[in-house]
Amino acid sequence: MHTTRLLKTAATGITVVLLAAACGSSSSSTTTGAASAGSTERPAPPAGTAAASVGAGEGELNIVAWAGYAENGSTDKTVDWVTQFTKDSGCKVNVKIGNTSDEMVTLMKTGQYDGVSASGDATLRLIYGGDVAPVNTDLVPNYKTVSDFLKLKPWNSVNGAAYGIPHGWGANVLAYNTAVVKPAPTSWGAVFDANSPYKGKITAYDSPIYIADAALYLSKTKPELKITNPYALDDTQFQAAVDLLKVQRPLISKYWAAYTDQVNSFGAQESVLGTAWQINANLINGEKKVAVESFVPSEGSTGWSDTWMIASKAAHPNCMYKWMDYIVSPKVNAAVAEWFGEAPAQTLACKETSDKAFCDGFHALDATYANAISYWTTPTKNCLDGRGDICKDYAAWTQAWTEIKG
Numbered sequence: 001m002h003t004t005r006l007l008k009t010a011a012t013g014i015t016v017v018l019l020a021a022a023c024g025s026s027s028s029s030t031t032t033g034a035a036s037a038g039s040t041e042r043p044a045p046p047a048g049t050a051a052a053s054v055g056a057g058e059g060e061l062n063i064v065a066w067a068g069y070a071e072n073g074s075t076d077k078t079v080d081w082v083t084q085f086t087k088d089s090g091c092k093v094n095v096k097i098g099n100t101s102d103e104m105v106t107l108m109k110t111g112q113y114d115g116v117s118a119s120g121d122a123t124l125r126l127i128y129g130g131d132v133a134p135v136n137t138d139l140v141p142n143y144k145t146v147s148d149f150l151k152l153k154p155w156n157s158v159n160g161a162a163y164g165i166p167h168g169w170g171a172n173v174l175a176y177n178t179a180v181v182k183p184a185p186t187s188w189g190a191v192f193d194a195n196s197p198y199k200g201k202i203t204a205y206d207s208p209i210y211i212a213d214a215a216l217y218l219s220k221t222k223p224e225l226k227i228t229n230p231y232a233l234d235d236t237q238f239q240a241a242v243d244l245l246k247v248q249r250p251l252i253s254k255y256w257a258a259y260t261d262q263v264n265s266f267g268a269q270e271s272v273l274g275t276a277w278q279i280n281a282n283l284i285n286g287e288k289k290v291a292v293e294s295f296v297p298s299e300g301s302t303g304w305s306d307t308w309m310i311a312s313k314a315a316h317p318n319c320m321y322k323w324m325d326y327i328v329s330p331k332v333n334a335a336v337a338e339w340f341g342e343a344p345a346q347t348l349a350c351k352e353t354s355d356k357a358f359c360d361g362f363h364a365l366d367a368t369y370a371n372a373i374s375y376w377t378t379p380t381k382n383c384l385d386g387r388g389d390i391c392k393d394y395a396a397w398t399q400a401w402t403e404i405k406g
Helices: 082-089 101-109 120-128 141-145 208-221 235-251 259-267 278-287 317-327 330-340 347-351 367-371 394-405
Strands: 060-065 092-097 115-118 165-177 202-205 252-256 273-277 292-295 301-310 373-375
Touching: 060 101, 060 317, 082 092, 082 317, 101 115, 101 120, 115 120, 115 317, 120 301, 141 317, 165 278, 165 317, 165 330, 165 373, 202 208, 202 235, 202 259, 208 235, 208 301, 208 394, 235 252, 235 394, 252 259, 259 273, 259 278, 273 278, 278 292, 301 317, 317 330, 330 347, 367 373
Parallel strands: 060 092, 060 115, 202 252, 202 273, 301 373
Antiparallel strands: 115 301, 165 273, 165 292, 165 301
16 A cells, blocks of 8 residues: 555664644544454454474575565665575575555455555454465564564454564654744644635545545544544544545645655745655655654544564465565664664664664654554454444545545
8 A cells, every 4th residue: 555665764764753743632542552463353354374393494485575675686676675584595686676566465465475464444454355374473483572462453453363474654744834833733624624724735545544644633623523442433433524625635745655756845945844754754854855753643644564474375384484584683674774764663673773762753762652642454244343344444434535635
């Protein structure tokens, strides 16, 4: 769902700054962020069996990954963790870049790949589609020191069964041009106000999952809707979010999917305010055309937590298990996080980053901050908040998003 987030983070040398934490957001911390997968019983996915052991590598590994997650030196000769993995495991890594979550789901359905680095708007589709298998976390030694607040969550597990290994995570922030947007905003209302003075210069993320941003905002501003989970919306709640986004539509200068689109839009001052990834703000400031600040508004935020998942019919399961353990080992997870621009999942990675302030900037070990994020989770008809089969599924979100954009 998110397209290429980053190809050069470490090279920017920019310090990450989040001006406000989301710890004041109580409702989101009790929905997708902090809730364990076992808190709401869900329908069982197709039968799948986790591996009982890991043997010798099969010599090859085929994976689908976000750009920047499996670097082999071809992008930058100094950025290469794939080569060492091949030396250690004997598994040659073949990487297919997935540009969106929808594309990743499609690729995994071909049966040609052993695993995928899936975001939460894809994971449940893969699980319930029977495309990925449960993971025996005992066979992934580095899983033990992955942050507990990322384990067995609604987007990477079902009914207490793990379906992957957490990789990295982050919040979707509000970024604004400090020379133009005054006074400084404090709320997501800045991008939803029909009378905004910045009409025609606001950006929004181009994906059906963005409906959750509107739902999160409404959960605080219209409590009568009783939205407790922005990814679990009944007819009334869903329509309210869609209506808000239709109100927002005339305010939008650009819907962005590739991070470069938003960076260029801010740099040209075609946009001055909007939903962003932290790395987008870093790169905008790095160009020094304009200055932006970025923060988590008072209502909290949505965000992502990516998970390495193994295909249910993986041709090279031993290599995939070896990869999952390797990619969340401290040094490698630190390298990926700095290059990509996200908080590492591995708690010990913070001792290995080249920028010793990196983990503080991304709140990597801050459970309160992390639990306040409403992480992308695939909407399903069976409500993620336990209300039964009354919620709008991802297909309905996709159809509505087409109507919103016009």
